[in-house]
Amino acid sequence: MTGADRTGADRTAADRTAGNGKAAAKAAGATRAARAAGAARAAGAARAAGAARAAGAAGVGSRAVYVISVAAELAGVHPQTLRMYERKGLLDPSRTSGGSRRFSEQDLDQLRRIQDLTAAGLNLEGVRQVLALEAEVTRLRAELDQARQEARAAVEQTHRLYRRDLVPLSQSPIPYVPVRRTRSGR
DSSP: OOHHHHHHHHHHHHHHHHHHHHHHHHHHHHHHHHHHHHHHHHHHHHHHHHHHHHHHHTTOTTSOOBOHHHHHHHHTSOHHHHHHHHHTTSOOOEEOTTOOEEBOHHHHHHHHHHHHHHHTTOOHHHHHHHHHHHHHHHHHHHHHHHHHHHHHHHHHHHHHHHHHHOOOGGGOSSOOOOOOOOOTTO
16 A cells, blocks of 8 residues: 555544544534423423413313314324224213314323323333223222211211110119118128
């Protein structure tokens, strides 16, 4: 190899390195832009979540206020995923008179539960069954609480009746006088 060839070879390697540097800089710029966009989305989601918490604190947790795009962004899923969950019967958002979906905080909580279950490895049918069982457990617990309250009330009522049936000693018809027996053998 001559010196000119070596210099050309070195130049080619240097050009390749510089080219990779340009590509790396371009990729780094894209990464920074993606991070900035992600941060902006996260900030928007955080603002929306903060507003949702404030709304929940004001007692509006069951009011359907989020359009599908906002609900999807808050949950970190694509809007088409929400549509599919609705088709499968996992979500049941409210509808406006025009037919648009509106999601409430309760719907978002349900969506988070679905995400937890799918992340744990369940398929959508398994998720549906788990949600149905959880709903049944909640219903049965409410029934049990109501039955316990009714039983407590019945016991208290019975105790009140017992108190009325007791007659105080001072009002007894025959006064109690203890009889002293003397020993007759002495």
